[in-house]
Amino acid sequence: MPSPPLTPPSPPPPTSTPSSLPPPTSTPSSYPPPPPSSESSGEQRVKCKNKNYPQCYGLEHTCPSACPHQCEVDCVTCSPVCNCNKPGAVCQDPRFIGGDGITFYFHGKRDQDFCIVSDSNLHINAHFIGKRNQTMTRDFTWVQSLGILFGNHKLYIGAKRTATWDDSNDRLSLSVDGQTISLPDSEGANWQSILSAGALSITRTKNTNSVEIEAEGNFKIKAVVVPITEKESLMHNYGVTEEDCFAHLDLSFKFYALSKEVSGVLGQTYASNYVSRVKMGVVMPVLGGNKEFASSTIFASDCEVARFTGEIATNDFSNNFDHYASTMNCASGVDGRGVVCKR
Structure with missing residues (x-):
């Protein structure tokens, strides 16, 4: 009488994973998040320094490529602007x-x-x-x-x-x-x-x-x-x-x-x-x-x-x-x- 077929071993149970990803870091809903760090590129990082704009105050931004070392944050729009591209x-x-x-x-x-x-x-x-x-x-x-x-x-x-x-x-x-x-x-x-x-x-x-x-x-x-x-x-x-x-x-x-x-x-x-x-x-x-x-x-x-x-x-x-x-x-x-x- 032929031998019964071998039953393959059961696979190990899957490793447990979190049921959900951690929630993203919250950012003000009315402004886009600041761009990622660019220290390796040598571009300057700037912040809004006007406390009258609490949703933007202190957020760090990278200067635009047109002016990597000279810009400031327009706290109204919460975005970096080139110092040399404004009237005056x-x-x-x-x-x-x-x-x-x-x-x-x-x-x-x-x-x-x-x-x-x-x-x-x-x-x-x-x-x-x-x-x-x-x-x-x-x-x-x-x-x-x-x-x-x-x-x-x-x-x-x-x-x-x-x-x-x-x-x-x-x-x-x-x-x-x-x-x-x-x-x-x-x-x-x-x-x-x-x-x-x-x-x-x-x-x-x-x-x-x-x-x-x-x-x-x-x-x-x-x-x-x-x-x-x-x-x-x-x-x-x-x-x-x-x-x-x-x-x-x-x-x-x-x-x-x-x-x-x-x-x-x-x-x-x-x-x-x-x-x-x-x-x-x-x-x-x-x-x-x-x-x-x-x-x-x-x-x-x-x-x-x-x-x-x-x-x-x-x-x-x-x-x-x-x-x-x-x-x-x-x-x-x-x-x-x-x-x-x-x-």
């Missing part, structure tokens, strides 16, 4: 975004000063540094420092000359009425004084190379010292060498008390009757006018379009402009060449 920005070569939202370039000349804002109670000169490319008819230029007149005071903001860049080494130079201002290398470090023209405060927004300066009722300036990187030099054929990384300022401005007659390279774009003179539809719309905007020194108010008297004009219209600006929705173009603003 002056960055790079130098690239201006006017109060009207139109992007243009003003190259000026190296080792010379040009008035970028001139009004009755505010005059701002920019000192340009640069390098000549022998295949071009102009200098590559960047804003190295600002000389600011307001009331009867003088404020200086500058980037110190630097060979090899190290962001942990502060290269900012600050002075008020000839007095050097020294701040600890710590985010949030603050200097303030009550001047005849009102309160003035200077606050570090990073441990080094970045400050926010506000003159009560007059202006707010965000200034960041940045170098020309090797990658930028190769891309744009700047020819920057190891002897000088051309440390310069990337800037953003907000004004509280401009008059209708404000002028200057940037200031004129806030005037009530301003019509842009730049040629639109080109890759680099350039504004001329070296002669009319040239100043003799960093603190001189002798450019052809100067308006400075040290007193606030009676035809101030800042409140109207602030209302106009607050009703605009601005975003950078797809290729990053401009800003589009809509009511």
Whole structure:
């Protein structure tokens, strides 16, 4: 009689598994979660610092690829935005975004000063540094420092000359009425004084190379010292060498008390009757006018379009402009060449 067939051994019972996955970490329902960490890419991480937006306050974000090292969080939309893509920005070569939202370039000349804002109670000169490319008819230029007149005071903001860049080494130079201002290398470090023209405060927004300066009722300036990187030099054929990384300022401005007659390279774009003179539809719309905007020194108010008297004009219209600006929705173009603003 044949043997009965062998019965295969029963398989071991399955390993127990949780009945359900752990619940996801909760995030505010009205905002998308911040992007994952990108420390390996070297991109900067930024947070909303305005406690008036509790659903966004403290959430960390990665700077966009268009500005991996210079951005801030718009707490209203809870998203990172490039500092240099907003009206009032002056960055790079130098690239201006006017109060009207139109992007243009003003190259000026190296080792010379040009008035970028001139009004009755505010005059701002920019000192340009640069390098000549022998295949071009102009200098590559960047804003190295600002000389600011307001009331009867003088404020200086500058980037110190630097060979090899190290962001942990502060290269900012600050002075008020000839007095050097020294701040600890710590985010949030603050200097303030009550001047005849009102309160003035200077606050570090990073441990080094970045400050926010506000003159009560007059202006707010965000200034960041940045170098020309090797990658930028190769891309744009700047020819920057190891002897000088051309440390310069990337800037953003907000004004509280401009008059209708404000002028200057940037200031004129806030005037009530301003019509842009730049040629639109080109890759680099350039504004001329070296002669009319040239100043003799960093603190001189002798450019052809100067308006400075040290007193606030009676035809101030800042409140109207602030209302106009607050009703605009601005975003950078797809290729990053401009800003589009809509009511």
